[in-house]
Amino acid sequence: MLQDVAARRPPPGIPASAIDPFSLDFLRNPHPAHEALREAGPVVWLERYGAYAAARHAEVRQILNDPATFCSSRGVGLSDFQREKPWRPPSLVLERDPPEHDRARAVLNRALSATVMRSLRARFAEAAEELAETLARKGRFDAIAECAEVYPMMVMPDAVGLSKEGREHLLPYAATVFNMFGPDNELRRAAVAQMAPHVEWISAQCKREALADNGIGAMIHAGADAGEVTRQEAELLVRSLLSAGFDTTVHGLGAAMRSLAENPDQFAALRADPSKARAAFEEAVRLETPVQTFFRTTTRDVELGGATIGEGEKVLMLLGAANRDPRKWPDPDRYDIDRPTSGHVAFGGGVHMCVGQLLARLEGETLLAALARSFARIEPDGEAAPLLNNTLRGWTRLPVRVTAA
Numbered sequence: 283m284l285q286d287v288a289a290r291r292p293p294p295g296i297p298a299s300a301i302d303p304f305s306l307d308f309l310r311n312p313h314p315a316h317e318a319l320r321e322a323g324p325v326v327w328l329e330r331y332g333a334y335a336a337a338r339h340a341e342v343r344q345i346l347n348d349p350a351t352f353c354s355s356r357g358v359g360l361s362d363f364q365r366e367k368p369w370r371p372p373s374l375v376l377e378r379d380p381p382e383h384d385r386a387r388a389v390l391n392r393a394l395s396a397t398v399m400r401s402l403r404a405r406f407a408e409a410a411e412e413l414a415e416t417l418a419r420k421g422r423f424d425a426i427a428e429c430a431e432v433y434p435m436m437v438m439p440d441a442v443g444l445s446k447e448g449r450e451h452l453l454p455y456a457a458t459v460f461n462m463f464g465p466d467n468e469l470r471r472a473a474v475a476q477m478a479p480h481v482e483w484i485s486a487q488c489k490r491e492a493l494a495d496n497g498i499g500a501m502i503h504a505g506a507d508a509g510e511v512t513r514q515e516a517e518l519l520v521r522s523l524l525s526a527g528f529d530t531t532v533h534g535l536g537a538a539m540r541s542l543a544e545n546p547d548q549f550a551a552l553r554a555d556p557s558k559a560r561a562a563f564e565e566a567v568r569l570e571t572p573v574q575t576f577f578r579t580t581t582r583d584v585e586l587g588g589a590t591i592g593e594g595e596k597v598l599m600l601l602g603a604a605n606r607d608p609r610k611w612p613d614p615d616r617y618d619i620d621r622p623t624s625g626h627v628a629f630g631g632g633v634h635m636c637v638g639q640l641l642a643r644l645e646g647e648t649l650l651a652a653l654a655r656s657f658a659r660i661e662p663d664g665e666a667a668p669l670l671n672n673t674l675r676g677w678t679r680l681p682v683r684v685t686a687a
């Protein structure tokens with residue numbers, strides 16, 4: 283198998299790279315390697331995996347906007363579902379192509395619509411205020427364990443309608459899912475070794491009987507009552523929400539807190555005008571890109587970045603690299619809450635663009651506005667520890683010190 287991959291050569295004109303985007307060194311600090319991959323060319327051959335990679339904004343956009351050529355139904359991790367059995371039944375949205383994708387997507391669109399967000403806003407804002415006040419009194423705390431993980435867990439399980447029992451499975455399950463998109467490395471093997479109890483709890487929570495009858499989970503099951511999807515499909519759509527709706531926002535909120543703590547002028551600008559909270563969150567997800575990568579698989583010969591790629595090839599989209607591409611973003615490494623962030627790919631793009639983006643932004647906006655009102659200052663208070671995950675970028679430790687307003 284490894285020999286197989288090593289023997290494969292890129293077509294003429296495509297630069298080869300020995301960079302491993304799933305190595306621990308890369309994941310600890312991806313920025314130097316992102317730059318190297320962007321500068322190597324519009325498309326790069328990853329020798330280690332026998333796959334292509336796109337690190338520039340223009341090519342990532344082209345891939346996202348052409349789901350017929352760059353398909354998701356063969357898996358959005360390194361594994362090709364045409365050659366390997368998926369580790370769990372494929373997602374009805376993430377791992378499907380139009381037109382089949384669209385019927386399931388419509389059910390999620392409705393359960394995560396602007397109307398539903400309006401019904402959640404008051405409760406989310408209240409929880410954010412409560413947490414921000416507690417943290418302001420505390421003075422020193424870990425922005426991940428005591429804030430970025432706490433806030434979503436205060437509001438989301440209740441909004442979905444989950445049982446009070448077993449909620450501690452949510453974040454480990456999501457971290458597992460995101461590790462499983464990667465290659466067969468130590469992170470993926472460690473994920474496999476500990477996944478069973480999380481997988482079991484999650485599957486049980488997807489059932490209609492396990493969900494409160496007034497939450498987002500029940501709204502998804504209403505799509506089955508209406509005959510839009512089957513009961514079993516509704517369960518898989520709840521699984522999508524539990525896979526993608528928790529860890530992602532933890533790391534989005536963590537990224538925002540880190541960016542604000544490290545850029546006192548930007549926190550001051552947010553304090554001066556808390557209505558910038560939404561923009562401050564959006565710029566943080568551009569800069570840090572909690573979901574760093576997804577693969578696509580080509581369905582035909584296609585021209586990408588001036589070279590031709592054959593059918594059945596895996597192409598890695600380096601979303602985090604595209605979000606710092608200097609061809610697209612002036613001063614790309616700078617956290618600037620007044621920057622126009624439109625066009626960032628932290629939520630992907632095209633038909634698969636994050637179906638939960640309104641929920642993520644609601645969490646980001648309400649939490650950051652509350653922090654801006656409760657804290658006069660926020661600053662780093664020791665060394666942050668990076669999360670090591672095959673897909674997610676974030677921190678496992680982020681000590682900060684705040685002054686109450």
Ligand code: OVM
Nearest residue numbers: 373376459521522525526
């Ligand atoms: C899903 C799923 C899982 C992980 C991530 C994701 C970012 C979706 O099960 O549909 O989107």
